[in-house]
Amino acid sequence: MKKQSLYLECYSGISGDMAVAALLDLGADKEVLLNGLKSLTVDGYRIEITRKIKNSIDACDFNVILKEDNHDHDMDYLFGHEKPGHVHEDNGGHSHDHFHEDNDEHSHSHLHEHNDEHSHDHLHEHNDGHSHSHLHEDNGGLHFGHHEHRSLADICTIIDSSAITGNAKNIAKKIFYIIAEAESKAHGKPVEEVHFHEVGATDSIVDITAAAICLDNLNVGEVYISELYEGRGQITCQHGVLPIPVPAVVNISSQYNLRLHLTQVKGELVTPTGAAIAAAIRTKEELPSDFTIKRIGLGTGKREYEHTSFLRAMLIEEVQPSQSDTLSDTVWVLNANIDDCTGEALAAAMEILLKNGAKDVYYTPIFMKKNRPAYLLGVICSEKDLPFMEELIFTHTTTIGIRRQEMKRTTLKRTFETVVTPYGEATVKVCSYQNKTFYYPEGDSIRSLADKSGLDYTTLYSLVQTLAGKASC
Numbered sequence: 001m002k003k004q005s006l007y008l009e010c011y012s013g014i015s016g017d018m019a020v021a022a023l024l025d026l027g028a029d030k031e032v033l034l035n036g037l038k039s040l041t042v043d044g045y046r047i048e049i050t051r052k053i054k055n056s057i058d059a060c061d062f063n064v065i066l067k068e069d070n071h072d073h074d075m076d077y078l079f080g081h082e083k084p085g086h087v088h089e090d091n092g093g094h095s096h097d098h099f100h101e102d103n104d105e106h107s108h109s110h111l112h113e114h115n116d117e118h119s120h121d122h123l124h125e126h127n128d129g130h131s132h133s134h135l136h137e138d139n140g141g142l143h144f145g146h147h148e149h150r151s152l153a154d155i156c157t158i159i160d161s162s163a164i165t166g167n168a169k170n171i172a173k174k175i176f177y178i179i180a181e182a183e184s185k186a187h188g189k190p191v192e193e194v195h196f197h198e199v200g201a202t203d204s205i206v207d208i209t210a211a212a213i214c215l216d217n218l219n220v221g222e223v224y225i226s227e228l229y230e231g232r233g234q235i236t237c238q239h240g241v242l243p244i245p246v247p248a249v250v251n252i253s254s255q256y257n258l259r260l261h262l263t264q265v266k267g268e269l270v271t272p273t274g275a276a277i278a279a280a281i282r283t284k285e286e287l288p289s290d291f292t293i294k295r296i297g298l299g300t301g302k303r304e305y306e307h308t309s310f311l312r313a314m315l316i317e318e319v320q321p322s323q324s325d326t327l328s329d330t331v332w333v334l335n336a337n338i339d340d341c342t343g344e345a346l347a348a349a350m351e352i353l354l355k356n357g358a359k360d361v362y363y364t365p366i367f368m369k370k371n372r373p374a375y376l377l378g379v380i381c382s383e384k385d386l387p388f389m390e391e392l393i394f395t396h397t398t399t400i401g402i403r404r405q406e407m408k409r410t411t412l413k414r415t416f417e418t419v420v421t422p423y424g425e426a427t428v429k430v431c432s433y434q435n436k437t438f439y440y441p442e443g444d445s446i447r448s449l450a451d452k453s454g455l456d457y458t459t460l461y462s463l464v465q466t467l468a469g470k471a472s473c
């Protein structure tokens with residue numbers, strides 16, 4: 001039986017904890033996850049898996065609750081900020097979420113909007129006195145109290161010495177490698193010298209390993225990821241104030257060709273860990289045009305936004321091509337309004353464009369500025385041919401500007417058949433749609449039969465169409 005595929009719909013962004021929660025909700029085995037995490041040589045935390053209602057939508061919530069004395073977070077605490085999505089447990093043993101609603105004046109969220117009247121200046125004060133780089137300078141550089149400075153090699157050792165499956169280990173290490181690569185680029189250090197703070201802390205190791213265990217456990221075939229919806233503004237982390245998307249997210253998106261979609265939401269919707277998970281697990285870029293949804297999982301984030309924020313994971317089954325009459329793809333449409341080119345030159349340009357791969361070329365008579373009768377040139381082409389088509393238009397017409405637009409296209413699948421008539425052979429295009437079959441004789445074929453036979457085009461067209469229909473019965 002064909003494996004089901006995973007589709008992650010990141011319309012509220014993606015973070016490590018959202019990914020784990022969505023995969024658990026999708027059916028990943030909780031016991032396998034908890035046993036796998038227990039085998040990691042990291043401690044000072046506990047896991048909480050609960051349900052949460054967000055804007056009346058029920059979703060799964062995955063929480064890594066750090067014990068107060070966990071050294072990884074000494075400095076976060078001192079700075080008064082947190083990694084997104086994780087809570088500290090105070091000495092009294094009860095946890096408190098640092099991600100309160102915006103209107104909570106005691107909010108300790110490290111998400112800092114400069115135009116937000118509830119901003120917390122104490123986060124900035126540290127910028128003056130301390131470097132916030134998460135990179136550890138070995139000689140005389142700044143150290144963050146008892147913060148652990150884990151390198152990629154340290155983290156790989158932790159993962160390798162755990163009891164999780166080989167595949168889960170590889171996924172977890174790949175995610176960390178992608179983050180290390182992005183951090184290395186952001187801070188100008190070789191990958192081996194990147195020392196993680198926030199993203200190497202206990203909760204990140206747990207989030208990333210948990211995502212890897214869950215994905216492995218779901219045993220999916222392909223993995224599709226939607227565009228990553230990202231917010232805007234600035235965020236304060238150990239580096240100080242960073243623009244959103246943060247450098248690590250931008251680097252990962254660029255390196256792994258993840259599509260970002262910028263929204264008007266204030267705040268960080270895509271974290272480096274979330275982007276790295278997306279980059280590491282995606283196996284195919286284009287979501288199949290036809291699929292059925294077998295199961296849905298929703299994972300919440302910890303931050304509160306106006307929109308209902310969750311990561312939606314779906315187990316999907318592609319509808320096999322034979323079951324569908326149509327194909328879906330993307331084409332580009334180029335346009336230029338031309339008022340100063342001769343008809344002869346325009347005809348030649350059309351021929352050149354068609355000869356060089358344009359799917360279609362057309363002219364529409366228009367009236368344009370200054371009451372000028374003119375032509376609108378339209379060229380349909382594939383993405384790969386786009387630069388060459390533009391070159392040909394600039395070279396062979398007088399236009400000095402070309403508009404372009406990407407368009408989704410649905411086409412009927414077609415086959416070509418040869419029909420034998422008393423006057424020679426003709427080619428017929430055959431398409432099926434909703435249980436009906438259509439026969440479209442090729443125009444050039446009919447014209448050549450008309451030339452040979454002396455019969456008119458319409459008579460020959462219906463003859464060929466009838467013969468094609470009969471032949472297929």
Ligand SMILES: O=C([S-])c1cc(C(=O)S)c[n+]([C@@H]2O[C@H](COP(=O)(O)O)[C@@H](O)[C@H]2O)c1
Nearest residue numbers: 134186197198199237246247248271272273
């Ligand atoms: O600590 C590191 S390495 C770090 C680097 C960057 C860069 O963009 S560079 C950003 N951040 C921010 O820290 C938190 C935690 O991210 P997780 O992926 O671990 O959830 C987040 O706000 C990042 O933007 C940290």
Ligand code: NI
Nearest residue numbers: 134183186248
């Ligand atoms: Ni960084």
